[in-house]
Amino acid sequence: MAKLSLQEQLLKSGLVGSGQAKTIKAGKYKQAKQQQHNKIAVADDVKEKAQKARLEQAEKDRELNQQRKQEEERKQLAAQVKQLIEQNRLPKEKFSAAQLDDNLAYHFTDRNKVKTLYVSKNQREQITQGQLAIVRLGKQYELVSADVADKIKLRDETSVIVLNDLNQQLVAQEDAYSVFQVPDDLTW
Secondary structure: OOOOHHHHHHHOOOOOHHHHHHHHHHHHHHHHHHHHHHHHHHHHHHHHHHHHHHHHHHHHHHHHHHHHHHHHHHHHHHHHHHHHHHHHHHOOOOOOOOOOOOEEEEEEEEEEEEEEEEEEEHHHHHHHEEEEEEEEOOEEEEEEOOOOOOOHHHHHHHHHHEEHHHHHHHHHHHHHOOOOOOOOOOOO
């Protein structure tokens, strides 16, 4: 004898009518469909969360790579500045006791502190005229030409401590006397 399902056994025994059996069968079918739909919705929800997590991880990776790249660029610029200074710095003159009196102390500010660099009269004139510049290399200061200082300034402005611009100095001197009127009938 073949095994009958519970529904068929209840129908055969007469405990359940055929209409009731159909509604129960339809209810089970709807329930199965609903569960299948819920599984798809749950699966879609899981897929969305996984996709969101992948996107967030990719964004974090991009940010880390960008930070690493910026750090690498900063190191390269610092190395270029150091190389420019070391290759183009003016040699420090060894002064005898007699020449030491001829040297002048050139005072300048670095990070709100007054610093002193001993230079010859010629170097001092060149610094004030904007032909030489004072740059920082580590904890010491070096003299370089104005052209090299401009190249250094393009890479790192904080390394160039003193770079005088002769045009600005001339304009400042002319402007200082512009407030005074010169009489037309002035004779010497």
